Amino acid sequence: MGNTNFILRSCIFLLVISLHGQAKKPTLMVVPSDAWCNKNGYMIEFDNQGITTKVPDYTKAVQENTDLLLVISKLNGLMAEREFPLKNLETVLKGLTNDRGLNAVRTSRDTGASISESPVDQIIKTARADIILQLTWTVNTMGPKKSITYNLQGLDSYTYKQIATAVGTGAPSFSVELPVLLEEAVAENMEDFTYTLQEHFDDMFEKGREVTLQILTWDDWDGDLDELTFEIEDWLDANTIEGRFSTADVTDSYALFDQVRMPLFNERGRAMAARNFFRGLSKTLNAPPHNIPNKLTTEGLGKVTLILGGK
Amino acid sequence: MISHVVKILVLLSAFLLSTSILAQRKQKLADKDTYEWVYDIECYGGTAKNGFKIVKVWSYSKEKGVATAQAKKNAVHGIIFKGYAGEGRGCRASRPLMNREMTEDEYKDFFKDFFLDDGDFNRFVTYATDYKGIADVQKLVKNKKDKKDKFYQYKIGVIVSVASDDLRKHLEKEGVINSLAKGF
Numbered sequence: 001m002g003n004t005n006f007i008l009r010s011c012i013f014l015l016v017i018s019l020h021g022q023a024k025k026p027t028l029m030v031v032p033s034d035a036w037c038n039k040n041g042y043m044i045e046f047d048n049q050g051i052t053t054k055v056p057d058y059t060k061a062v063q064e065n066t067d068l069l070l071v072i073s074k075l076n077g078l079m080a081e082r083e084f085p086l087k088n089l090e091t092v093l094k095g096l097t098n099d100r101g102l103n104a105v106r107t108s109r110d111t112g113a114s115i116s117e118s119p120v121d122q123i124i125k126t127a128r129a130d131i132i133l134q135l136t137w138t139v140n141t142m143g144p145k146k147s148i149t150y151n152l153q154g155l156d157s158y159t160y161k162q163i164a165t166a167v168g169t170g171a172p173s174f175s176v177e178l179p180v181l182l183e184e185a186v187a188e189n190m191e192d193f194t195y196t197l198q199e200h201f202d203d204m205f206e207k208g209r210e211v212t213l214q215i216l217t218w219d220d221w222d223g224d225l226d227e228l229t230f231e232i233e234d235w236l237d238a239n240t241i242e243g244r245f246s247t248a249d250v251t252d253s254y255a256l257f258d259q260v261r262m263p264l265f266n267e268r269g270r271a272m273a274a275r276n277f278f279r280g281l282s283k284t285l286n287a288p289p290h291n292i293p294n295k296l297t298t299e300g301l302g303k304v305t306l307i308l309g310g311k
Numbered sequence: 312m313i314s315h316v317v318k319i320l321v322l323l324s325a326f327l328l329s330t331s332i333l334a335q336r337k338q339k340l341a342d343k344d345t346y347e348w349v350y351d352i353e354c355y356g357g358t359a360k361n362g363f364k365i366v367k368v369w370s371y372s373k374e375k376g377v378a379t380a381q382a383k384k385n386a387v388h389g390i391i392f393k394g395y396a397g398e399g400r401g402c403r404a405s406r407p408l409m410n411r412e413m414t415e416d417e418y419k420d421f422f423k424d425f426f427l428d429d430g431d432f433n434r435f436v437t438y439a440t441d442y443k444g445i446a447d448v449q450k451l452v453k454n455k456k457d458k459k460d461k462f463y464q465y466k467i468g469v470i471v472s473v474a475s476d477d478l479r480k481h482l483e484k485e486g487v488i489n490s491l492a493k494g495f
Contacts, residue, residue, distance in 0.1 A: 022494065022495055023494055023495055024495075025492070025495035026495075081476075082490065082491045082492065083490060083491065083492035084491050084492050168403065187361045188403055191405065191406060192406075194491055195406050195410070197491065198410060198489070198491055201491070201494065202489075205494055
C-alpha cells in the first residue's frame with residue numbers, strides 16, 4: 001500500500017514537472033555560524049539602543065581565514081558538481097559593497113535626483129539566500145592527536161527550520177595538517193547533507209513549498225485584524241495544498257501564518273514564489289467587500305509581509 | 312578408425328558443452344543471488360580517495376572462482392541498493408545511491424543490461440588488492456542428520472574499490488536515480 005502510494009506520488013510529481021517545467025530554484029549560500037565567528041574573533045560589537053550587541057563580521061572572516069575559504073570552496077565545488085551551484089559569500093559581500101558605492105553616486109541626468117533607498121531596502125540588501133548552509137567546525141586536540149568535529153546545517157531562511165544536516169567527528173590523526181582534515185570532513189559529510197536536502201526537496205514537490213505570511217497594519221488603519229484573520233484563513237484553506245497552514249499568532253495589529261504549503265505552479269503552469277501566490281490574497285483584500293488597500297513586500301522565495309491600511 | 316575418432320570428438324564436444332552449460336548455470340545462480348541481494352557488504356577503511364569507496368564484499372558460491380568474480384557485481388549492486396553501516400577503521404556509514412522506489416519491471420530491466428558480465432557496471436569497480444582482491448575464504452557447512460558436517464558452499468570476502476561519485480553521476484544521467492537538482 002505504502003509502495004503504491006509512493007509510486008502514485010512519484011507519477012504525479014513527474015506529471016507535474018512534465019506539464020509545468022521547472023520550479024523556482026532556491027539559492028544556497030555557505031555562511032560560518034555565529035558560534036564559529038565568535039570563537040575565532042570575527043565579531044563586531046555595536047551599541048543597540050544601550051545594549052551591547054555582537055554580530056558576525058563575515059567580511060573580516062573571509063578576508064583573514066584561509067581555512068574558511070578552503071571549506072567554502074570545497075563545499076561550493078561539491079554542490080556545483082550536483083548541479084546546485086552555491087552563492088559565494090565573499091563574492092556576494094563584495095557585490096553588495098560595489099552596489100552601495102555605485103548607488104551612492106548615481107544621479108538622474110534629467111533632474112539630478114539620487115537613488116531612492118529606504119531603511120528597509122538597506123536591511124534587505126545583506127548577504128542572503130533562500131537556504132543558508134551554516135558551517136561550524138572545531139579542532140579537537142588530545143595529546144599529539146588532532147581531529148575535526150564538523151557541523152553543516154541547512155537552514156530555511158523563511159520558516160527558520162533546519163532542513164538538512166551533516167554532523168560528524170573525523171578519525172584522529174597524528175600528522176595530517178588541518179586543511180587536509182577539513183577537506184576530508186567536507187567530503188565525508190557531503191553524502192549525508194545532500195541526502196537530507198534531497199528529502200526536503202522531495203517533500204516540497206509532494207506537499208508544496210513551505211512559506212510564511214506575516215500580516216502587519218499601518219498605525220492609522222482602524223480595521224479589525226482579529227476578525228479579518230478568519231477570512232484570511234478561509235482564503236488559505238482554499239488555496240494552499242490540502243489546506244495546510246498554521247495560524248501562529250493573531251493580535252489586533254499583527255498576524256503570522258506559518259507552515260503555509262503553497263503550490264509550486266499556478267493554474268497556467270507558471271512557477272510561483274510566495275509573492276506570486278499571496279498576490280491573490282492581496283487582491284482579494286483590496287476588492288469589495290473588504291476594500292482594504294494593502295502593501296505586499298517580499299523576502300526571497302518564501303516570505304511575504306502584507307501591510308494593511310495603505311500602500 | 313574414423314568412427315572411433317568421431318566418437319571421441321562427439322564425447323569431447325558433449326563434455327565441453329556440459330561444462331559450459333554448468334559454468335553458465337553457476338554464473339546464473341550467482342547473478343540470481345546478486346539480484347536477490349544474497350551477499351554482504353561492509354566498509355573497508357576510510358582511506359579511499361574522494362569519490363571512491365573501498366568495500367569488502369562477501370559472496371556465496373560452491374565455486375571460489377564464481378564467488379570471486381561476482382564480488383565486483385555485488386559491490387556495485389551494494390553501493391546502489393544496500394549501502395553499509397560505518398564501523399572501526401574510520402569508516403562512515405554509506406547510504407544507498409538509489410533514492411526512489413523502483414518498480415519490479417524497472418529493477419529487472421536495469422539489472423538485465425547494467426549487470427551483464429561485460430555490462431556498464433565494470434566501469435565503476437576494480438579489485439583493490441592482489442590476487443583478484445580475495446581477502447578471506449570460508450567454508451560453510453551444513454549439519455546433517457547423522458551429525459556429520461558436510462561442505463555446503465564457500466563464503467568469499469573480496470576487497471574492491473568502487474568509483475561511487477562517477478557511478479552516481481552515471482545513474483543520474485541515465486535517469487535511474489534522482490539528481491539533487493531534478494525538478495528545478
